[in-house]
Amino acid sequence: MAKFEGIHWADRQLRYLLPGKQADILPSDATVAACSRSTNYAIFLAFEGIRFFCRRGSAGRLELVFLNWDRNLERFRRGMTFNIGVEQAALVPTREELEDLIIRRYFGDPGMRPFLEEMAALGAQGYLRPFTVDEEQSIGVTFPNQPAVRMLANRYDRYMGEPFEGVVIPNLVRAVALNGTGCLKLGINYVVSIKAIEAARRVHPGAASALFLDDLTHLPVEDRRLTEWDSSCCLFAFSDGTVVKIPESNLILPSVTIQGMTSILRRRGVAVDERFLAYGELVRRSEAGELVAVCSVGTAGILNRCAGLLLTDGQGAPRSWHRPLASHPLYAELAAARKTYWDIYQGLAEPTADMKLFRYEI
Secondary structure (H helix, E strand, C coil): CCCEECCEECCEEEEEECCCCEEEEEECCCCCCCCCHHHHHCCCCEECCEEEEEEECCCCCEEEEEECHHHHHHHHHHHHHHCCCHHHHHHCCCHHHHHHHHHHHHHCCHHHHHHHHHHHHHCCEEEEEEEEEECCCCCCCCCCCCEEEEEEEEEECEECCCCCEEEEECCCCCCCHHHCCCCCCEHHHHHHHHHHHHHHHHHCCCCCEEEEECCCCCCCHHHCEEEEECCCEEEEEECCCEEEECCCECCECCCHHHHHHHHHHHHCCCEEEECCCEHHHHHHHHHCCCEEEEEEEECCCEEEECCEEEEECCCCCEEEEECCCCCCHHHHHHHHHHHHHHHHHHCCCCCCCCCCEEEEEC
């Protein structure tokens, strides 16, 4: 459902070869070898999405701002570790090494200065995309011999997340808990996500997103649990004033944004209940008029309230529609929490006690 407006990419990227710890600044369109294990077999493909803001500090110097990005870096490290052999584990950079690479070697490169100055002048939102590839020119089906990190940054004017409509897709599984991949940002998870959106549009042509259930397909559909949207996490708001967050597991990506959002909601006096949510309960409470909103939570859009969720039966056929209760106070409270989250980056609001704000002068 990603819909960006006004994207502008920096004209530099960083390449960091893990075996020799060699960092180079390359043009943004520098390519990867056509015959590598990454391009042929999707081996060593992990990625991360990191929101940032660039502004002028009190002394007039450029300042980069990140929120809870230590969790992004650790999640990226877990993705890298999954993609290599046990004997290669020492190649994975520490969080401190990644921080140095991003701040000093990439953003600190003189060639990035015009991009950052323009971004600060515009007050634009920033998105950093680190990812991994095997740089070796090979078609062997083995762990990578030349694992590398690459990263690029962009700014964007707007993420058009509202309004959007979604469909529950019970017959596709985004990840299998036994493999331990659903909690990682790996390319192998997102092909299924795109297929699910395609399936959602066959049910409802206006669908922009698909909502997944768990991998226990042998159970009745009512007993299966909600997991995630196709490329973002979920929050469910109910008319009793509570917001339900799905607990993290091998099927749930540990979203940095959702952790920040729930912290803000709690500070604003909203009760956040972290628990599993069966699809049968969602259907029942929706049809009883108790479901205020189903939200998509992710890096770029922060939080977007679904304008319509088509609830389906076990075969994926339409059952009923959820429409948000826009007049309920909690509906507006969700939008206010989203604004607070972005205001923290801009220095217009204070972070909560369990948020970490990182500032770096460039």
